[in-house]
Amino acid sequence: MEFKSSNPYNGEEVGVYTALTKEALVEKLNKSQIAFNAWRKVPLSERCSLLKKAGQVLRDNIEEYAQMITLEMGKPIKESRSEVNKCAWVCDYYAENAETFLANEIIKTDAAQSFVSHDPIGSVLAIMPWNFPFWQVFRYAAPTLTAGNTGLLKHAPNVFGCAKQIEEVFIRAGYPRYVFQNLIVHHDQTETIISHDTVKALTLTGSERAGSAVAEISGRHIKKSVLELGGNNAFIVWEDADIDASVKIALTARMLNCGQSCIAAKRFILVEGIYEEFVTKFTNAVKELKSGDPMDENTTIGPLARLDLANQLNAQVKESVAQGAKLLLGGTQNGCYHEPTVLGDVVPGMAAFDQETFGPLAAMIKAKDIDHAFELSEKSKYGLGVTVCTKNTEKALKYAHKVSDAAYFINELVKSDPRLPFGGTKKSGYGRELAKDGMMEFVNRKTIYVKG
Incomplete structure (x- = not known):
């Protein structure tokens, strides 16, 4: 079987990739286990040094990697560069903090000594999406590999060129062979991989449907999973907000990556006193966006990554208009x-x-007052994050408990940051990535107890 990636802007072929045979796949899985047995013994200081080098490889080859991102999924080239730089940042972050995160946690008990150690667990499978093809992988790989695990990547087929380059980043940085491996396989091989004794856990970023299917498989094989799924984030604007500043934040929150982000603001819930002003200014700002070839430095809106995605978004637009x-x-x-x-x-x-709209579509919603705005916000099966724009930040903090989402941002778009835990509630998934939390997901927190 062959996989072809094509440029969504002009349809030109970017690359052709041959799927692994079943025998080759099993060989890679076995090599991951062998590599783990050696990698776990490498001193943490050396693993951190290699991660730091990986960050430098990303910076040194930023144009090569950014161009592949843009060619395969259509992200404007400036945003692709930002994505690569963010990957380098997460490498630096864990290289500088891993020793603190993985240090023994001393706990006083009746024992002469009692503490929790943090041991690697083995090979961790990552099933990753196309929308941030480098970032989604590095935010898992940086903490997971540095903790002493090995990594296996099953990427989205339309960004297999990016997947190949990511594997090469670790090779260029000097990682031992097979510590991180890219698997070119069809999704029908997923259960074969998860069920293999080598794989001890998995992480998936993707759709609700994909998450449900993979969670069922991992549960059947009693293997831990972390899921980061869809979102329908609310962007709430109070009457006292700085409307011009709020519109600027909102434009980025909705249109970054052509709106193809789980944490993009999708439902703009506006207290009725400022509804007309916000909608007018936001609409005018959207008109100023420049559509075109994503390789053009001036382009701010490119194509969606695939035709089926554009078709789905257009169907949601038409359905919503038909509904009023x-x-x-x-x-x-x-x-x-x-x-x-x-x-x-x-x-x-x-x-x-009601639905997650994965593209450049902003839904404007009128709320009677602040309490009504939060009621509307909660009318979602998803739970990634909420933004509130107001000059009264002290009052906004008091409303944080009303939000069931995993993130609450005041006067800023919801975004991921290596220093803060990231994840969701409800149908947006479970588990956390980034910060210390992300490193703790794939380690064995082992209790050590010494008497006398």
């Missing part, structure tokens, strides 16, 4: 390109409110 939403801007589709779109008067029950 007002089309304020955009709404047209041309192949993989979907025009940035703003819908007004969106209410619960409409596709633009």
Whole structure:
């Protein structure tokens, strides 16, 4: 079987990749176990040094990697460079903090000594998506490999070029062979991989459907999983907010990566006193975005990553309009390109409110007051994050308990940061990535007790 990746902007072929045979796949899995037996014994200081080198490899080859991201999934080239730089940041972060995170945790008991150690568990499988093809992988790989585990990557087929380059980053940095391996396989091989004795745990970033399927398989084989799934983030604007500043934040929160982000702001819940002003200014700001070739330095909106994604978004737009939403801007589709779109008067029950919209579509929702805004925010099966814009940050902090999502940002878009735990609640998944929490997901927290 062959996989082809193509440029969503012009349809040109980017690369062709041959799937592993069943025998070759098993060989790679076995080599991952052999590599783990040696890698776990490498001093932590050396593992941190190698991770630091990986960050430098990313910076030294930023144009090569950024171009592959843009060619395969259509992200504007400036955003692709930012993604590569963020990967280097997460490498630096764990290289500098791993020794603290993995240190023995002393706990006073009746014992002469009692503490918790942090041991690696083995090979960890990552099933990763196409929307941030480098970042999603590095935010798992940096802590997981540095803790002494080995890594196996099953990437999305349309970004296998990125997957190949990621494996090469670790090779260039000097990692031992087979510590990190890219697996070019069809999704029907997923259970074969998860069930293999080598694989001790897995992490998946993807759709709710994919997460459910993989969680079922991992549960059947009693293997730990971390899931980071879809989102339908609310962006709440109070009447006292700085509207111009809020619009600027909102534009990035919705249109970054052409709106193809689980943590993008998707539902803009506006207290009615500022609804018209915000909608007008936001719509005007969207009109200023420059669509075009994502390799062009001036492009801010590229195509969606695949035709089926653009088709799905356009269907959600049409369905929402048929349900009573007002089309304020955009709404047209041309192949993989979907025009940035703003819908007004969106209410619960409409596709633009209830469903995750993965693309440049902003749903404007009117709230009677602050309490109503939070009630609307909670009308979602997802739980990644919420933004609140207001000048009264002290009051906003008091509302944090009303939010069941895993993140609550005041006057800033919801975003991932290596220093802060990242994950979701409800249908957005479970477990945490990044910060110390992300490193603790794939270690054996072993209790040590010494009497007398």
